[in-house]
Amino acid sequence: MKQPNSRLYFILLTLLTAGGLMAQSVTIAGTVTGPNGTPLIGATVAETGTTTGTVADLDGAYSLTVSGPEAEVSVTYTGYRTARRKVNNQSSINFVLQEDSETLEQIVVVGYGSQKRSDITGSVTSVGSAELETAVFNTVDQLLQGRAAGVQVTSSNGAPGSGSTIRIRGSNSILAGNGPLYVVDGIPIAGTPNFNPQDISNIEVLKDASATAIYGSRGANGVILVTTKRGTSGKTKISIDANTTTSSVLTQIDVLNGQQYAEFRNEAAVDQGEAAPFDDPAQFAGQGINWQDEIIGSGQRTNIGLNITGGGDNARFFVSGDYLLDQGIVINSNFRRYNARANVDIDALNDRVTFKVGMNLTQREGRNAGFGVGGFPNALGPITNALLSEPLVPSRDFFGETAEKLEFYNPYLEVTEKNNRNFRTSILANFQMDAKITDDLTFTFNGGTNARIDLTEVFTPSTVGAGINARGLATSNTGRSYDLISSAYLNYKKVINGDHSLNFTGGVEYSEFNNYSYNSRVGDFELEILGLEQPNIGTSFFGPGGGRSLAVLQSGFFRANYAYQNKYLLTFTGRADGSSRFAANNKVAYFPSAAIGWRVTEEDFLQDDDAISNLKLRVSYGATGSQSIGSYQSRARYGTGQYPIGNVPALAFIPTSVENPNLSWETTRQFNAGVDFGLWNNRLEIIADYFIKTTVDLLANVPLSQQSGFGGTIDNLGSIENKGVELSINAFIMDRPGFTWNTGLNYTTFKTTVVELGGNGELFGPGIASNFGGNAHIYREGEEFGLFYGYVTDGLIQQSDLDAATESGVPLPAFNNDRVLGHWKFRDLSGPDVVDADGNVTNPSDGRINGLDRQVIGKSNPDFLLGWNNDFTLGNFSLNVFIQGSFGNDILNAIHPVLNSGFLSNQSYKNQTVDWYENRWTPENPTNDPRYPSINSISAPVADFMIEDGTYVRLKNVSLRYRLPVNTETIKSVQFYVTGTNLITLTNYTGFDPEVSSVGSALAPGVDLGVYPRQRAVTLGLTAGF
Amino acid sequence: MKYFYKTCLLLSLFIGLSACESLEEKPFSFIGVDNIYQNEDDVDKALLGVYETLFFPGVSDLWYTLSTSGPSEMITVRLKGGGQGQMSSVDFNETSPHGQFWSHFYRGINRANNVIKITPSVGLEDGLENAKIAEARFLRAFFYFHLARMFGDVPLQLEPTEDFSDEAIRKPRAPLTEVYAVIIADLDFAAANLPLTRPANQFGRASVAVANTLLGKVYLQMAGLPLQQTEQYSKAISTLEKVIGVHSLQEKYSDVFDIATEGNNEIIFARPNLSNVEGSGTVMTFFQGAPNTPFSFPIGQYQLAFTELLYNSFDSMDLRRDVTFLYEYTHINTGDTIRYNPGGEPTAGLQFGGPRKPNGIPIGKLKDPSNQLNPFGHGNDLIYLRYADVLLMLAEAHNEMGEGGTSRDYLNEVLQRAGLDDENEADQNSLRELIKLERKKELAGEFHEYFDLQRWGDLEASMAVNPDAILRNVAYEPKLELYPLPRGVLENNENLTQNPGY
Incomplete structure (x- = not known):
């Protein structure tokens, strides 16, 4: 990339320098920013191999006099990768530093102090302000979702201002809480900080015992250290975000819409041997709230x-x-x-x-x-x-x-x-x-x-x-x-x-x-x-x-x-x-x-x-x-x-x-x-x-x-x-x-x-x-x-089940004696303890559907x-x-x-989904899918x-x-x-x-x-x- | 601990700011256990804590009613599907709502045990000390009697719980006879040491007559099924006779229940309730209230009602009928007359609609016109024991002993108050049936029915005509003579076994 004139310039410069003149130094200026344009205030801009250097000001601007066009300028900034550039004949060089979140020299906040990342022996994940800037969120916990290994964030619902559940490395406890300890600027607080997350400079998640033991009896669920932004000397800088x-x-x-609801109610009533409440459901076509x-x-x-x-x-x-x-x-x-x-x-x-x-x-x-x-x-x-x-x-x-x-x-x-x-x-x-x-x-x-x-x-x-x-x-x-x-x-x-x-x-x-x-x-x-x-x-x-x-x-x-x-x-x-x-x-x-x-x-x-x-x-x-x-x-x-x-x-x-x-x-x-x-x-x-x-x-x-x-x-x-x-x-x-x-x-x-x-x-x-x-x-x-625990369905009750029961004289095992066609059919998995002659205890099925028939049916983790x-x-x-x-x-x-x-035992009739209504069990559609029981299921x-x-x-x-x-x-x-x-x-x-x-x-x-x-x-x- | 404290102090001197507080906890919102019992007043507060067990949480007055009066042919419920339906149709399972009373009554037993143990350390004079202990033992017997009739053999907890070792809290069942022995011992002690009477401002607390009434009831139950210790009839008689002269019938049947004449002399033991005070009132008035009556919180829930069967058993001359039933009333908003329509089309507002037929006739015993505010705060006292019950128990015991004449005398006292002619039936079996029917009519909905049916061996017959059992296709099985232990109780104490059949 060297160009002839620069070489010429170099020769000239060397000659002049050799002549003992120092006036040939050149001044360059420019800005130091992060990849998204944020000025990197305080970044060190120095001529490589010398002690000449300056720091970028509040706008990220710097001005530096270097020994000459052949000089190389290096820019360093904590958390970013060092950039080097030859001066050549430029008078303005803008540096865009790439983030290096795991830079070894990065200073990491730890409990009651800070350490160089290279010195850390524990498991600490940092989330920097750059990541904080790209997302839209109301509270700090929402931000951490997916951004730090080992941290599971589940927001409880979508209501504005609602909180989240945070688990660091899983749940440790049944009663004593599984939420991490938040420490804001060195102050351990109860609960989740609810101040404006835009004030946060960086977050450290402490995960292993080496990092958290210093918080002792509050450290078991991990510790989240929140450091807020602080000022730097220099010109006053104002930043507005809207x-x-x-x-x-x-x-x-x-x-269901109005007409479907009327049809559903009519069917439910007739199923119960009552008069249909709606004379003409079709009249409600297009109606209903x-x-x-x-x-x-x-x-x-x-x-x-x-x-x-x-x-x-x-x-x-x-x-x-x-x-x-x-x-x-x-x-x-x-x-x-x-x-x-x-x-x-x-x-x-x-x-x-x-x-x-x-x-x-x-x-x-x-x-x-x-x-x-x-x-x-x-x-x-x-x-x-x-x-x-x-x-x-x-x-x-x-x-x-x-x-x-x-x-x-x-x-x-x-x-x-x-x-x-x-x-x-x-x-x-x-x-x-x-x-x-x-x-x-x-x-x-x-x-x-x-x-x-x-x-x-x-x-x-x-x-x-x-x-x-x-x-x-x-x-x-x-x-x-x-x-x-x-x-x-x-x-x-x-x-x-x-x-x-x-x-x-x-x-x-x-x-x-x-x-x-x-x-x-x-x-x-x-x-x-x-x-x-x-x-x-x-x-x-x-x-x-x-x-x-x-x-x-x-x-x-x-x-x-x-x-x-x-x-x-x-x-x-x-x-x-x-x-x-x-x-x-x-x-x-x-x-x-x-x-x-x-x-x-x-x-x-x-x-x-x-x-x-x-x-x-x-x-x-x-x-x-x-x-x-x-x-x-x-x-x-x-x-x-x-x-x-x-x-x-x-x-x-x-x-x-x-x-x-x-x-x-x-x-x-x-x-x-x-x-x-x-x-x-x-x-x-x-x-x-x-x-x-x-x-x-x-x-x-x-x-x-x-x-x-x-x-x-x-x-x-x-x-x-x-x-x-x-x-x-x-x-x-x-x-x-x-x-x-x-x-x-x-x-x-x-x-x-x-x-x-x-x-x-x-x-x-x-x-x-x-x-x-x-x-x-x-x-x-x-x-x-x-683990989820509950009853196991075996489809829905069909006519063949009832016929078989009549034939055998053994009633169909049923929950709450409910043996209505199209209702849920539960598996009779076990019964009370039966002790045989050798003292062995078994739990054979007992023809009843009760608490003993429950088993693990899913996992929440x-x-x-x-x-x-x-x-x-x-x-x-x-x-x-x-x-x-x-x-x-x-x-x-x-x-x-x-x-x-279709029916709730303790409530009045409620509206139901279209999906269920269209696919429910009926004599004409004897589905065995338990998600679609017949009408009036309790x-x-x-x-x-x-x-x-x-x-x-x-x-x-x-x-x-x-x-x-x-x-x-x-x-x-x-x-x-x-x-x-x-x-x-x-x-x-x-x-x-x-x-x-x-x-x-x-x-x-x-x-x-x-x-x-x-x-x-x-x-x-x-x-x-x- | 000391070492830590000193180190902390040392470091604090160095810091100058961090104070070293003692790590003892300062209680603010509760009373520490150390000095709670100092004088009679404290013991009384602890005794009221035992009584307080009777305020079951939430809507459990409904469950208490449905676990005592519910499993009979006299009560029907509006919602047949859930717990209500299970109770009224005698379709018990290990998760049905009766189960909570295991916990409720044992909670009361622990509170009573606590008072029994701690009272002697207060240093009251002997008579007073025994009176306090007697009150706690009466309540303990009241709770154990419920447990014995609901669950049969139950574990005997006779010491307050101070640790959670297996020996302390996972005792196995004790045979029913042992349980009754404890109940009788407690009530004997209570009858010997309680005050003879209570002034009006102490209404609700046990006295000698209260203990004797309960003891008589215990003997009568023991004489019937399942123990059939017929020798207990005479003890029932001699015990109940002691109540005669202390309590008496009200002249008018309606005055027994009228909120204005509460605490009347017919009432032997009741839970006093206050209007409009949540936590000190009952929700039952609301739950049995018919819609839009002026007698309960508006939009009465009408969760349970008496059956047409019960209504039809009343003579039209019977003065009790129109107190027991709210056959007709005026709609609070529209002014319409709402009248029950027997056998015909359901009356608007009174139908147990949809799949929940048959209909019921609103209960009229609890009326609280003053409470228009709070469904949980009705002031009607819940009556557990009253003098008419004593008379009918005496009639029953004498008849079983072949003393028909004495039996009829007691029965006729009840009939006369109802405006009915004296009964002259001489046949023991016929008289027995008449006494049973009279109990059902006189005491309908007053928490006796299921236990009466147990004692008489009549549950099967009752279920045959119980409209909810018929509707829900529930057939009699011997297991239904007792409630199953709740699932949770079995899970938490492996030394317990389920009642047979469940």
Whole structure:
């Protein structure tokens, strides 16, 4: 590429230099940006092989004088790959650095400190801000879906502002919670952070014991470290981001229209020997209310954010404000968030002390689509009611009784007239001081608070659900929690004789968790129009409720890192936790861990290898715990009640629990072996980890023999094991000027096995909905966690079955004595214990269909999870394509039998699906498919035909950005973007959406109760930097 | 622990900020167990906690009614498909709704055991101490008597649960005779130590007469099936006779149930309920309420009703008929007269429509016109024991002992109040049938029916005419004389066995 004139110039320059003149140096200028045009503030721009260098400013601009045109300029920036360019005769060179998320020099935040990635011996996955920028999401947990190996994210439903379930390396616990610990800027918080995720600079997911043991009794489920953005010195920079999103429902479920419904009802009535209620169904052709259309529309989301960064020599700031309005696809459901943050860093005492203050205020307000009243399925709210409500009522505003004198649950009124609003005010603030006592020794104090006030208020007018009975009902629930956390620790870093590096951190932490709640209800509103705004109109007061709890955690912790010649790495961590939640005999727990690492590429035989740029082997073992049961569980307690002796309410004492002085934390022991492998200057990187986790002393709600007077207790029993493999592959497939393609694939597989349960080795999941056929999960020793348990169908009852029974004189085994043609035929799999002469116990079938005939009918855990992220840049365009999927898991489609059986025993007739109606069992169509029973089937217990394959692959995110080629004095950058979310989902699942987890309990995963559907969304946005 | 605390203190000095709190838990929203019993008042609160067991959670007043009165030819339910239908058609299985009473009653037994154990440590004077223990033992007997009649042989828990060892909480069944021995011992102690009477402001608490009535009822049950210890008839008589003079019949049958005359002298033991106070009222008024009557929360659920069979057994002169049934009423909104139409077309608003035929006649015993607000907060007391029951039990016991004259005297006392002529039947068998019928009419829906049918051996005959059993095709089997143990109970205690036949 050398051109003659440059050679000439070079010769000339050499001559001049040789002449001792230095004036021939040249000055170049330009910008340093990331692939998507973000200025890389503070990137080091230096002449290779010299000490000449500068840093890029707030706009990413630099200006550097180099020795001459032959000089090579190199640009380095943490987290990006170093770029080198010859100066030649250019005066302006713009560098676009490619991300290198696994760069060895990357600084990774770890518990109570930070480390170079190359020094880390544990399993830590980083998610950088670049990935945070391409997707549209409301909360941080949604972002992590599919982006980090080992992390499983399932959002509970598609309602705006709704939360997600996160599992890192599977479920460890039955009762103590399986959610990870979030640590925001060093402050461990309860729950999921709900501030604006655009303020996040990076996220680290700590997975193995070496990384998490320093969080001791809160580390068992993994730790997510969230670091917020901070200011950098230089000119003040303003960045504005505004976007708007339109969304629509992913699927609709076809239910019967007016005419079909009339035909269905007629047939159902005639089947029962009654007169048909509709004379001429054909007259309803084209009529009937499609309730889904009435309550589901298109959603609209608007987000405007602004952040300002800058600072001088001694202080830096990052301040931001953000407004989000997310109007969901169900009318009147919305979510609003106002967020303000100020992060300020102040250097003092000759830079030996740095104060870091972080203040975040979040105000969230939402209006829920709400939940109905009564038993299943009405209690599930307007979405389910929209499917089930009969189409032939006079108007969409109709309320009152159905033809059968039952309350009509009008889904439209439920979302329009019911006011279900919630507020959350949260303050997350911390004050950190880093003081360099000597050059090697740093003292850090970090104190913070996480304060939340939650208020949920509901007014149910007398036209809707519970309000009908109460003649207008206003309820108010307040929950307040104040968590105070302070930690103090020392860090000592020293390299001795060049070969031995030491890095020691040790300190203490004190946390307290205060919770307060209060709720009240008032009914009987003569005037309803003022609703929640004037609750004293209500004249009937129901007793208020509330409570208070306090838990204290005191801890000491340390981490010691030792490296010999940067080849051999050793890490020891430990934590002692004293928790008030634990019983008298077990107040303090100790959690140690150890890890070794070997950086093979630092050995002589690989040091100069052209292909292998990084090879590190890691092994760790350690213990973490979970203490997240409620307070006071070990205590013998008395509650209070009322008994109206003499027709006057009088206070009564009621024993509610028995003391368990040995109640203890859960201990999770984890072995992890991993390899980090980089090829061709880390163009291709592979990180693989294998882990075995065993949780012992499982905290579990143990059902007791009811003759004890107690339904259950909490005890340490049993054990759960998780084994799995995680694989991340990252590759720069194309890295040409003007066109780059970076792809990242992560694969997660794990199996959770119940090792030991205590008692009789069997535990049932909770009932999944009131009035629905009981529990649906079983936990058994030696079997997988979260298995579905229920009856097994053998098709439908056919005439031949009844004939055979008549002939043999043995009645057809039937559930609830239901032997009607076309109803479900269940397999009589087993019966009570039969002991033979040798004492062997068998369970032969007994001619009855009862609880003994249930068996495992599906599994809720996926075989594996995949996430595939692609970043393309072409000139000023950049494109992100993100695909994510879950494979091999089953879903209990609990709403299916309600919509596909024609009759509900405890409710009036409901609308049904077209699919069922057209394919149902009739004498003319004697199908044997249990999904299509005959009309008037009574409600079924949990059974195999409700289990569906939940595998899906989803085009989760496609984001196209265009950077306007502007760079003026005021406008530094302008970007437009279009982002599509949930564009395509491939699945065989017949419900609304295969990503579903309707039941709150960790013991009832994978159940679809037909809640708020997920949406497909398209976002248009603009980002500008000034 | 100490070491940890000191280390923490040391480090805290170094930090200067992190406080070292004690790791003891401070209770806020509950009462710690350490000092709960200090004086008589505390013991009374704990005793009320035992009574509180009778407030079954949620809608379980309905399940209590359907588990006691339900399995008879006198009750029909609107929803034949689910738990209601199972109970009214005597189609029990191990998940049917009766099962919850196992847990409810054992919860009460544990509470009673707790009071029995702890009261002596309070230091009350002897008589008072025994009176408190007697009250707890009465309630324990009340619960065990229910368990014995529902499930047969049941485990005997006589100590409060303080740990969850197998010995403590996984006892096997005890033979029925042992269970009855405990019940009798408890009631003997109760009758000997309880206060003779209770002032009106203590209505609802046990007294000597309450204990004797229950004891008499226990003896009568033991004399019948399945134990057939006929020697118990005389004990029943001598025990029940002690109630005579303490309680008496109300002049008017309707006054027994009228919410305005609650606590009247005919009532021996009842659960007092308050209107409009959730958790201290009953949902039964609402569940048996006919639609749009002025007598219960509007849109009464009409979940259960009396059968036409029961209605037809009443003489038209019987003053009790129109109290027992709400045969006709005025629609609260339209002013229309809603009248039951026997044998003919179902009356609008009163039909158990669709596949849920046959129809029932609304129950009229519980009326709470004051409560228009809260379906769970009706004020009608639930009456467990009343004097007419005592008279009919005396009539039954005397007749079984061949003392027809005395028997008829007691029976006639009940008949006279009903405005009916005296009975002169001399034949023991005929008189037995008359007494049975009179029990059904006098005490309909008052939680006795299934246990009466057990004792008489009449369940099979009842099922033959039980309209819900006929509709649901449920045939009599001997197993139906007892309830099956609930599945969950069997799963949580392997030392228990299922009742035969289930």
